Amino acid sequence: MSFDMSQFHQVFFDETAEHLASMESLLLVIDIDRPDSEDLNAIFRAAHSIKGGAATFGFTDLADLTHVLENLLDKVRKLELPLSRQIVDASLQSGDLLKDMLAHHRGADAVPSGRIQELKQILIQLSQGEVVVAAPAPVVEPVSGRLHIELHQPLALPEADIWQRLAALGQVEVISSLPEDGRVGLPAIALLTTTVSCDEVSEMLAFVLDPASFRVLQNVTTEDDGFGLFGASESAAALGVSADGALLEEDGFGLFEPLPEVAIAADPHIAYEEPGFGLFQPMPALATASTPAVIADSPAPTSSNAVSRTEARSASSNSQAGESSIRVSTDKVDLLLNLVGELVITQSMLVQYGGGLDTVAHEKLLNSISLLQRNSRELQEAVMSIRMMPISFVFQRFPRVVRDLAAKLDKQVELKMVGESTELDKGFIEKLSDPLTHLVRNSLDHGVESPQERLAKGKQACGLLTLRAFHEGGSIVIEVTDDGAGLRRDKILAKARERGLPVQDSMTDGDVWALIFEPGFSTAAEVTDVSGRGVGMDVVRKNIVAMGGRIDISSMADIGTTMTIRLPLTLAIMDGMSVMVGDETYVLPLNYILESLQPQPGDVKNIVGRGRIVSIRGEYLPIISIADVFEITPLNALPEQAILIVVEAGGQKFALMVDELLGQQQFVVKNIEANYRKVEGLSGATILGDGRVALILDVGAIVRMNMQKVPQTDAVTV
Amino acid sequence: MAETDAQRREFLVFTLGQEEYGIDILKVQEIRGYDAVTRLAKSPEFIKGVINLRGHIVPIIDMRIKFGVGNIVYNDFTVVIILNVLGRTVGMVVDGVSDVIELAGEDIKPAPEFGSVMDTAYIQGLGAIGERMIIMVDIEKLMSSQEMALMDSALAANV
Known part of the structure; x- marks a missing residue:
């Protein structure tokens, strides 16, 4: 009775990856001098389960290595061997190797067998070389x-x-x-x-x-x-x-x-x-x-x-x-989300039509409509929550990152993680880990000082790195805080001058800190393999902005630095402002908007060859007409009659000219590219309460388009 | 008998100007009336814009504008064929939908070089039913072509 095992391979891969992750996290927290027997058992169990699975599914290479590891762990577990840093290190290395081997079985490159043999040897030596026969542990089974x-x-x-x-x-x-x-x-x-x-x-x-x-x-x-x-x-x-x-x-x-x-x-x-x-x-x-x-x-x-x-x-x-859970493909969840979005739209149509009815004659119908409204909102929230995952999925890799990096840099760092159960959209989970790793590495490399320096400053030798996640309003906030040296204002300004950036000594701290997000900016005296190549921070900011979020820095010399990332709760829903341009409706993501105003006559000036600018409280901002960008006939050709929305994109402020503000609400973001191609200046589409499609403006792209356009339109605008 | 059954395929016939065209009915998702579209800036004239089709954003092409035939009006009788091609959903406006026909493989004759509004590259052949002659269109090839500008060129090139 043999049957095809390969159908279960995926399950085994997933399972094993989970075991490896739990083994690693346990190894990282374990107290070497006083290991918790529960933890030791759990580590052993993870190794054991991997071996069992690997043997069952015929991955003998995995099974062999885990077997050796398991022997070692078993001895530790039974207190026949004292736990040592060496053992923890070797176990972590085994975990890494097993991950690589697993990746090999899933189609990646083979792991050099020398590496496996070498590690096996270490494991065997550890489990034999130091067998302490002293005090036969009470745990050892009675004989017969x-x-x-x-x-x-x-x-x-x-x-x-x-x-x-x-x-x-x-x-x-x-x-x-x-x-x-x-x-x-x-x-x-x-x-x-x-x-x-x-x-x-x-x-x-x-x-x-x-x-x-x-x-x-x-x-x-x-x-x-x-x-x-x-x-x-x-x-x-x-x-x-x-x-x-x-x-x-x-x-x-x-x-x-x-x-x-x-x-x-x-x-x-x-x-x-x-x-x-x-x-x-x-x-x-x-x-x-x-x-x-x-x-x-x-x-x-x-x-x-x-x-x-x-x-x-x-x-x-x-x-x-974890809690009892099922694995469901994200496609199904997205489909569900789509359908609920539809339901909400249908529901708001009903509300719209119901608004015109006589409230006395149609009392029951109107009551039912408002009940439907409440139920569908709750349903929408519930479905949204399916896509949410705790941020611990991102955080869990950091104990290892910090441990390895601190060892490499000869620094002592304690990692504290707060709010690991804060939930955010699954789509962010994968995208967050790279930017966060950058920030953590930066903090360790540039922020936290060496133990000697810290002691000299009167701080504890061990630095503290805190990862904190929490909800604030409609956003998720993730903070990376270190208690290190802080950013050096003078160094950053000097570096900026060196790179030819327009800076003055009178700049606010916030503006100075923002300079480190400029491409190619690094104040590290020397380039290490940890950081300092200056490719990091601008990429970090680009990634965060691409997720619809933003990143801020606050820093004090010798107190420390906090990097704050703010992200919308979900990718699928966006806070936006709907605006009218001509007879068309567009949606502007709220996170770009600073303010909106109607300019006074005299505030708007024409600059030859540069289009129009508006003076707002002494600041001159270029005006970009949405009607021009999308070839619409606007209701108001003059900025004084229209409405200007001040937006910030790419570190610069602009005034977008529209005809009318319709209102601020949440929009379900839809992809245009699913059925069509990319449209320049648009980031997506959404469906309005009446079922029509409104297009979502890509502010960054519009600003870029406008910059390219200026030289060509000189003759027209002047 | 069973064999010929297996080879018989159904085609949806629509009219465009004076000609009748047939497309594989399995590519057709539904037929609906013309709704207000949301215009897409800087797109070719024949791409009318996008509509909300039960939560999906679907582009609408007016084949009458594309091929310069028919009477371009939008009213209650304007027909949109919603197609499912290459995993995408696309709507096309035509003059009218006449019927669904069933043809066996041998009923479709190779197309000679002839004057049609559509490039012969997209024509699979000619189907004859009695007096009628129906132009069989490879709708997948047409919709993914560069000239329809429906897909990013990289994607279209891969097809």
């Missing part, structure tokens, strides 16, 4: 015992062969064999009396068998109640799903060891000794059991102490296990 072994079909080896292999370890007593007719259902059961630990037997079997097809339990009483629960039919049903079982959160599974003996075992470690295999525990209740609430209902004979243990565990492993 009876193990309960269950085999399920399909087996990779004949049943008899397996018993034979086990016989090498001790005395095998076969209780029941697999049914002759090959039915999947009744397991083969045997008791093994041996001095070998339960783990080791599992390990041995894992090399010859699919982990799904066997269970090894520390047991003596075969007729125990606990096993009554695993009726043959249940096991069969559960086995049917165990192939997709890989989809489920296996962390939860280790929790449900339905063995009273284990639950009351003196040492808590034993309870988790084979969580990887717990993955495939054929318990029907497990498929849904991932929250403590469900656990309580599970039919497992959990004594009350087991339940409380379970809850404590799931609380501590919350970050890895």
Whole structure:
């Protein structure tokens, strides 16, 4: 009975990536002197699950490396080896290597085998070289015992062969064999009396068998109640799903060891000794059991102490296990979002038509319309929230980045992350990580001083880097704060002069700090491989602006620097101002708008060859007529009769001339390129309350278009 | 019998000026009336603009302007054929939609060089039904062509 495993490969890849990520995050927080046994177990479990999966799916290279890693971690877990920085480093390196190997299986370049061998060697040395035999840990299994072994079909080896292999370890007593007719259902059961630990037997079997097809339990009483629960039919049903079982959160599974003996075992470690295999525990209740609430209902004979243990565990492993969730393709979510957007538009049409009706005669209809309005808004919000993901997805890479970088730069830095559960649009998650990494690297390299310098300044040797995310109004704010040297005003100004930028000493701090976003600007005395090439900050700002956000800096000498990124809540919805130009409606993104006004006669001046400018409180801004850009006949040809909207794009201010302001509201952003090509000057389209399409202006592009246009239109405008 | 059934395909026939054209009905999403469009600046004259088709922004092309035929008025009888080509949705205004015909492969004859408003590169052949002669159009090729300016040139070149 063999079936195609490749369909599960994607699941394995995803799972393994998650395990690696959780392993890495645990390794990074672990206290080397006083490691938490829970964490050690969790790290071991992650490695173990990866090995189990890799072996099942035939990725022997992954399985081999993880096996060595697992041996090392196992010894650490059992306190046979003291945890050392070396071990943490080697484990992190293994994680990296495994990621590369995983990438190789997904189609990337092969990993040099030398690297793998080298690391394996290190791992083996670590696990052997320093075996401290001192004080035999109480955790080590007591010598002799009876193990309960269950085999399920399909087996990779004949049943008899397996018993034979086990016989090498001790005395095998076969209780029941697999049914002759090959039915999947009744397991083969045997008791093994041996001095070998339960783990080791599992390990041995894992090399010859699919982990799904066997269970090894520390047991003596075969007729125990606990096993009554695993009726043959249940096991069969559960086995049917165990192939997709890989989809489920296996962390939860280790929790449900339905063995009273284990639950009351003196040492808590034993309870988790084979969580990887717990993955495939054929318990029907497990498929849904991932929250403590469900656990309580599970039919497992959990004594009350087991339940409380379970809850404590799931609380501590919350970050890895997450809430119960399903994977849904973003296309489906987007479709849902589209449909809801439609519904909202239809609803606002109804409101519009309903407005013309007699309120007394149509009272019920109007009430229903307002009810519909409320319901559809709530529905829209709920659907929007599907696209939202906690920012921890971006933040989680930083402990590693900071750790590695601090080591490289010989600095001491503590990373603090606040507001990790702040949610933002999934579309931002991927796009944020590069700019944020830039900022973090910059802060570490230029901001935080070396320990000596810090001590000399009277600060603590260890610098503090804070990543903070929170909601403010309709935006997400992400701050990168360091308590380092701060930006050096004089240096920046000097550098700007050197680069020929127009600067004066009287510039405000804000304007000076903004200079570092200029292309090619870096005040680093020397270029390091960390930062200082000056390509970073302008790219950061470009990326943030492309997401519809903006970035600000505040800094004080020797106190520190804060970079603040502001992003709209979602890509799909935008705050905008709708304006009329001629008889056409356009939408202007609100984040570009500074103010709008009607100029006084005399404020507007014509400059030969440069078009018109307007003086606003002493500032002269170029006027760009939207009607000219889009070849519309405007209602008002003169700026004095029209309305000017002051916008800021690319660090410069402009006045856009429109005929009328219609109002400010939220717009669902639609893509024009989906069915058409890119249109210059437009960033997208939206649908108005009456069902018509309005185009969204791309302010940056309009400004650029206008700059190119000026020389050609000289003759016309003058 | 079964074999000929398999080869029979259905075509939507529309009129443009004096000629009748047929397009693969599987490329047609729906037929609807002409709604107000939102004009797109700096686009060719035959691209009327975009409409909101149940939440999707769909460009509308007036084939009558494109090929310089027919009477260009927009009223309740103006017909828009919404096409699904190359994963995109495009609407085209034509003079009228007459019917749906079923043709077997052998009923479509290769097109001779002849005077049609449409470039022969986009014509698959001629279908004859009784007295009628229908020009079979490769609508996918036409809509992705550079001259329709519907797609970014890089994309159109890949097609």
